[in-house]
Amino acid sequence: MNEVTLVVLATVSVALGLRVAAAAGWRKGRRKVGSPLPRESKCIYLDYAATCPIYADCADAMVPYLYSHWGNPSSGHAYxxxxxxxxxxxxxxxxxxxxxxxxxxxxxxxxxxxxxxxxxxxxxxxxxxxxxxxxxxxxxxxxxxxxxxxxxxxxxxxxxxxxxxxxxxxxxxxxxxxxxxxxxxxxxxxxxxxxxxxxxxxxxxxxxxxxxxxxxxxxxxxxxxxxxxxxxxxxxxxxxxxxxxxxxxxxxxxxxxxxxxxxxxxxxxxxxxxxxxxxxxxxxxxxxxxxxxxVWLEQGPEIRAHSERMRDRLRRRLETKLADLETAVNGPLGAKEFSHAALPNVLSFSVNGIRAFEVLGDLRDTVAASASAACHTGSTSVSAVLEAIQVPTPYAIGTLRLSVGRHTTASEVDRAADLIAEAVRAHYTNKRD
The missing domain is CATH 3.40.640.10 (Type I PLP-dependent aspartate aminotransferase-like (Major domain))
Structure with a gap:
């Protein structure tokens, strides 16, 4: 393969990559708070605390430094x-x-x-x-x-x-x-x-x-x-x-x-x-x-308010759907006198009678979230944080960490709550049977 062919292929690859990105909705301009991110998977993302989706705004800003400005910052020349x-x-x-x-x-x-x-x-x-x-x-x-x-x-x-x-x-x-x-x-x-x-x-x-x-x-x-x-x-x-x-x-x-x-x-x-x-x-x-x-300097108050609405909406729907089960909210959000000291986007939600990692295993293709307990060769270990705040072990084992963010939508929250509640009931019933 000669040098000209390699250059042509590289140029075409870049053009195709940018075209695909544009088709997926990654276009320049500040995104609105509450607007859904483009994604191929139908899995609802409620794991912002683990990693936040790359904002399209940020991906756009990177592009010139991937394809055009790729020099070493320490170099004294034009690149x-x-x-x-x-x-x-x-x-x-x-x-x-x-x-x-x-x-x-x-x-x-x-x-x-x-x-x-x-x-x-x-x-x-x-x-x-x-x-x-x-x-x-x-x-x-x-x-x-x-x-x-x-x-x-x-x-x-x-x-x-x-x-x-x-x-x-x-x-x-x-x-x-x-x-x-x-x-x-x-x-x-x-x-x-x-x-x-x-x-x-x-x-x-x-x-x-x-x-x-x-x-x-x-x-x-x-x-x-x-x-x-x-x-x-x-x-x-x-x-x-x-x-x-x-x-x-x-x-x-x-x-x-x-x-x-x-x-x-x-x-x-x-x-x-x-x-x-x-x-x-x-x-x-x-x-x-x-x-x-x-993005935060421009939209910070709006992002925070939106996250709080989505978090609280998720909590209310889960508590309603699981009203007959033993549930609890951990951390400052679970204590009215300390709710002001809670992050706007994190919900630590416990259900007595389930293993959270099993519920999330069933949901892996539909809802992305985290558990605060892990299974190792048949035994269950509880997170040090839940131990430190003295969450009872049955609740700790059944703790889901759900986290929202700038691009979480109300429809995603509602659908995720329904799916989580359904999976929780399936495991709760199986455990009791």
Missing amino acids: GGPCRDAVAAARESIRALLNARDSSEIVWCSCGSEADNWALVGSLRARRPSRRHVVVSTIEHPAILACVDALVAAGECVATKVGCDGAGLVSARDVAAAVRPGETAVVSIMLANNEVGAVQDVGAVCRAVRAVDPEAWVHTDAAQAVGKIDVDVQALGVDMLTVVGHKFGAPKGVAALYTRRDLPNMLLGGGQERGRRAGTEAVPNLVAMGEAAR
Whole structure:
């Protein structure tokens, strides 16, 4: 196959790809909140907390950096310039999204786990040998808890894990009580929990921690919060914050760490990110994350209100359909006095008498959602979060995590609730028989 033929085939492939994308509805222009995303599958998507569908707005923004502007941002020639400018523009969008003081406080990462690990490890290495103590909550993401456990096992730190109440809320007073003045390097309390949707008062945590030790640093994992609620690093008062692209409309494989502290490098190599994090930037992904930030800046209040309506509609329909069964809503949403501290898009719904993973197995082709318990070689393990908030085991085993978002529609919610209720009854009946 000669060179001319290869060029022709490549050109045709690009043209066809763009044509197919356009035919599927991926056209330029800001999408409306509540408008359904184009998809081939008839499966209703209620798993936004696991990963948010890539917004068509973000996919559109990526296209030029896939086919036209594919240079290395570090290159000084004509191909590098547009990519370098795009990376800078995306960084500024994330700065604006978080209300950081300067775009230099935004450092790109490959994922939330990297950002979380860097915040912990970097804080310890920057502050050794005197500060070796870490404070976290028991309901953090595994990217925090597994990292802390590994650091403790390696003898690099000691850790204190603070519990929560039955709604999944962590007390700022309890966190502050765990701080060791002169010894605590970093406190990490997630802004919003991925399973039960509990939104922590991280601002209060920061104030309480600094009242005990003004030199203790505070990090928050905001992966589940960004794109669902407003996140302002100035109002929170944090030193570091993790934001993850695929949780609010960008592709997987891109994240950022906001930091106003000078952290040691996690990746060594080239001089990218002002020497703080080596690795050639994934320009299309960064552009998409910047666009996702602009979507929230333009539509944030509308997205939040729409998500709340869809979440509450789903809850009401499930409770109505399953009124004769023993059900419960977990987290702040299940307690009226704490409902203000719930994410607008997450519903943790338990049914006593079923195994959630079995119900979801039956629904795999019609409703996409998550279970808070898993089956391993015949036994069932309950999530650490549900254990921490003391959900009774029969309810924990029957817990569905249902999450909605910008493009969930009322008809999808109604149909999904009907399908879930039908599957629950089938398994509940079988269990009783």
